Amino acid sequence: MKKLLMINASVRTERSYSRMLMQLFVDNWTSRYPEDHFTFRELGLNLVPPIDEKWIAGAFLKPKDRNDENQAALQFSNELVQELKENDIYVIGTPMYNWSIPSGLKSYIDQVMRINETWKFRSGKPDGDYIGLLENKKMYILSSRGDTGYAEHEKNEHMNFQTKYLQFVFGMMGVKDVTIISLDNEEFGGEIFEKSKQEIFQMINEIG
Secondary structure, three states: OOEEEEEEOOOOOOOOHHHHHHHHHHHHHHHHOOOOEEEEEEOOOOOOOOOOHHHHHHHOOOHHHOOHHHHHHOHHHHHHHHHHHHOOEEEEEEEOEOOEOOHHHHHHHHHHOOEOOOEEEOOOOOOOOEEEOOOOOEEEEEEEOOOOOOOOOOOOHHHOOOHHHHHHHHHHOOOOEEEEEEEOOOOOOHHHHHHHHHHHHHHHHOOO
């Protein structure tokens, strides 16, 4: 049995295409692997607290050196990190906001980028040589974007701070097996968007 962590980042509900892709993924996966277990983490509709000075003070202490205040500051972060460790597959559903990711997803990443928890320095000292600690994980990024041309070697690749950033930052934490599926052309609407939907829906239906 596989454990899947489903992460929704859109601030929209019924009109969210990234949520539509996520639901399609769940329906497809459930039909193929009915015994697998889903955990849902909501980042778009539930506030993710930003890290602060107390968080930083606690995170960079060894666990044995943390006092009650340090522990309290890291409580939510510990919960999120434990979720990542316990699940086998991560599925992130996210729109592109201003060529990047929603603020809730960025706050989530700040909460889980934990030294000696999800990554470490190879030598134990700051040396630029990072080792990811999330091993044997698989990730799917299901993104929605208003425009097009953000994929590798396309005209807007240099403006893609959404999927490229997610692939990079989770790669730093050890997640190397990443599949990106992006629904583009939302702002164009009409026939071009319908064609994009059909293609992407088919790609999701073939996962598994």
